[in-house]
Amino acid sequence: xxxxxxxxxxxxxxxxxxxxxxxxxxxxxxxxxxxxxxxxxxxxxxxxxxxxxxxxxxxxxxxxxxxxxxxxxxxxxxxxxxxxxxxxxxxxxxxxxxxxxxxxxxxxxxxxxxxxxxxxxxxxxxxxxxxxxxxxxxxxxxxxxxxxxxxxxxxxxxxxxxxxxxxxxxxxxxxxxxxxxxxxxxxxxxxxxxxxxxxxxxxxxxxxxxxxxxxxxxxxxxxxxxxxxxxxxxxxxxxxxxxxxxxxxxxxxxxxxxxxxxxxxxxxxxxxxxxxxxxxxxxxxxxxxxxxxxxxxxxxxxxxxxxxxxxxxxxxxxxxxxxxxxxxxxxxxxxxxxxxxxxxxxxxxxxxxxxxxxxxxxxxxxxxxxxxxxxxxxxxxxxxxxxxxxxxxxxxxxxxxxxxxxxxxxxxxxxxxxxxxxxxxxxxxxxxxxxxxxxxxxxxxxxxxxxxxxxxxxxxxxxxxxxxxxxxxxxxxxxxxxxxxxxxxxxxxxxxxxxxxxxxxxxxxxxxxxxxxxxxxxxxxxxxxxxxxxxxxxxxxxxxxxxxxxxxxxxxxxxxxxxxxxxxxxxxxxxxxxx
Numbered sequence: 001x002x003x004x005x006x007x008x009x010x011x012x013x014x015x016x017x018x019x020x021x022x023x024x025x026x027x028x029x030x031x032x033x034x035x036x037x038x039x040x041x042x043x044x045x046x047x048x049x050x051x052x053x054x055x056x057x058x059x060x061x062x063x064x065x066x067x068x069x070x071x072x073x074x075x076x077x078x079x080x081x082x083x084x085x086x087x088x089x090x091x092x093x094x095x096x097x098x099x100x101x102x103x104x105x106x107x108x109x110x111x112x113x114x115x116x117x118x119x120x121x122x123x124x125x126x127x128x129x130x131x132x133x134x135x136x137x138x139x140x141x142x143x144x145x146x147x148x149x150x151x152x153x154x155x156x157x158x159x160x161x162x163x164x165x166x167x168x169x170x171x172x173x174x175x176x177x178x179x180x181x182x183x184x185x186x187x188x189x190x191x192x193x194x195x196x197x198x199x200x201x202x203x204x205x206x207x208x209x210x211x212x213x214x215x216x217x218x219x220x221x222x223x224x225x226x227x228x229x230x231x232x233x234x235x236x237x238x239x240x241x242x243x244x245x246x247x248x249x250x251x252x253x254x255x256x257x258x259x260x261x262x263x264x265x266x267x268x269x270x271x272x273x274x275x276x277x278x279x280x281x282x283x284x285x286x287x288x289x290x291x292x293x294x295x296x297x298x299x300x301x302x303x304x305x306x307x308x309x310x311x312x313x314x315x316x317x318x319x320x321x322x323x324x325x326x327x328x329x330x331x332x333x334x335x336x337x338x339x340x341x342x343x344x345x346x347x348x349x350x351x352x353x354x355x356x357x358x359x360x361x362x363x364x365x366x367x368x369x370x371x372x373x374x375x376x377x378x379x380x381x382x383x384x385x386x387x388x389x390x391x392x393x394x395x396x397x398x399x400x401x402x403x404x405x406x407x408x409x410x411x412x413x414x415x416x417x418x419x420x421x422x423x424x425x426x427x428x429x430x431x432x433x434x435x436x437x438x439x440x441x442x443x444x445x446x447x448x449x450x451x452x453x454x455x456x457x458x459x460x461x462x463x464x465x466x467x468x469x470x471x472x473x474x475x476x477x478x479x480x481x482x483x484x485x486x487x488x489x490x491x492x493x494x495x496x497x498x499x500x501x502x503x504x505x506x507x508x509x510x511x512x513x514x515x516x517x518x519x520x521x522x523x524x525x526x527x528x529x530x531x532x533x534x535x536x537x538x539x540x541x542x543x544x545x546x547x548x549x550x551x552x553x554x555x556x557x558x559x560x561x562x563x564x565x566x567x568x569x570x571x572x573x574x575x576x577x578x579x
Contacts, residue, residue: 177199496524
């Protein structure tokens with residue numbers, strides 16, 4: 001049977017995820033940039049330099065909270081795709097507990113050793129105003145570390161529980177609040193760096209308050225109570241998420257090196273320009289991350305279903321949409337670099353020329369960086385940690401750090417070229433690795449999966465059943481098992497056509513996986529109205545205990561199947577049956 005409309009569901013689901021994710025990315029970027037903008041306008045180069053020196057601390061936080069949040073969310077989506085709802089909920093509660101404990105311990109330790117920490121970041125008491133501003137800003141930010149961890153973990157899980165709109169709304173409201181409060185605390189109330197830090201923490205707290213209704217368990221799966229955390233899975237989740245979050249660890253090393261080099265060669269002006277470049281990169285990179293976050297729930301779900309066509313379509317959508325969004329920002333930046341420097345409070349003519357040149361060179365690397373970031377995020381969501389780790393290590397350490405040292409030695413205008421050179425070398429090395437390892441495992445796994453999409457037409461169902469029977473025979477299923485597999489597909493699809501669609505046109509996507517142990521797992525997705533076939537027989541039992549013939553087949557499936565699960569996800573009905 002010709003496989004038609006196999007991307008019908010993927011495009012619609014991705015579109016629903018993409019818009020809130022991009023809005024959230026813009027909100028996060030402008031929230032992060034606002035600290036630099038208002039402090040730069042209020043305090044000039046010294047304020048910008050202090051913000052730049054604090055960036056490595058944020059990278060340490062990002063390693064942990066993104067590692068826990070992303071790894072936990074990937075595991076949650078995989079469990080939900082297999083119908084293991086309660087295990088997924090306990091996993092979320094375990095990740096949230098781990099995030100709170102780790103962030104509280106780090107916060108206490110950072111405040112106890114603040115002076116050595118500042119020395120590590122590149123400033124001592126001898127630096128006067130730069131040291132004082134940096135200390136004030138960091139003390140407040142690091143004291144509120146549990147707020148960051150809680151907000152980010154909640155956001156990741158909401159996106160994977162069909163609550164992407166709430167996640168996007170909370171993220172955007174929190175960051176808009178950060179922007180408004182920055183203006184109030186810093187520019188109107190003359191709060192300086194302390195005002196910027198308090199505005200950032202307030203934004204995180206507001207986001208958490210917006211997220212809380214998503215954990216009531218009324219319309220979606222996640223809940224906070226009863227609290228029965230699965231602490232055993234936290235370490236494995238962090239290991240899975242670390243492939244992506246480790247980029248922040250490498251970024252921390254890069255920032256420490258770059259800040260020190262620029263302080264030595266160009267003074268506070270060099271560090272201030274570097275902060276402007278970093279802030280612009282945040283906006284572009286967050287747009288790429290937004291595309292990854294839109295794709296991640298779908299990719300993780302498709303991995304649980306072994307739906308490779310859907311995975312490939314999702315990756316293509318993430319790359320095209322993400323590169324378009326990031327490329328537009330890079331183009332605007334390249335056209336108006338001096339205006340951007342002025343927004344951040346850089347007014348000296350020499351500093352403006354340096355800033356404009358640095359921004360334009362960075363923009364040369366923007367699309368190349370997008371390809372790396374999007375590929376790394378997609379591979380991570382698909383559970384291909386080796387490829388994700390490779391890109392992360394290349395961009396963050398194996399290529400970036402040697403290139404940074406090389407261009408730092410040349411200094412001046414050459415320093416900024418480390419960005420495009422790093423991205424080019426990373427892509428070349430990764431392409432060579434993929435070509436070397438291409439091949440056989442994917443083809444072998446793909447042979448175990450049958451997937452097709454049919455219209456709401458009974459004649460297409462007949463053709464589908466014939467192909468499924470042939471697929472089961474190819475994997476040496478017993479005659480009884482073949483009969484039950486085909487009966488399950490027929491009964492479920494017929495129930496959906498009759499009760500979900502009625503006379504309207506629609507699509508049903510079927511994915512059948514031949515598992516290693518001899519069992520078959522069936523995944524069905526349709527665009528009908530909300531309808532759970534497994535509840536059909538209970539709702540149609542009469543008072544005289546006579547079973548409606550239309551529901552008899554569903555009753556048999558419920559009794560004979562090893563596992564079955566239904567949920568309404570991303571506006572579509574999703575069924576999982578293990579036979």
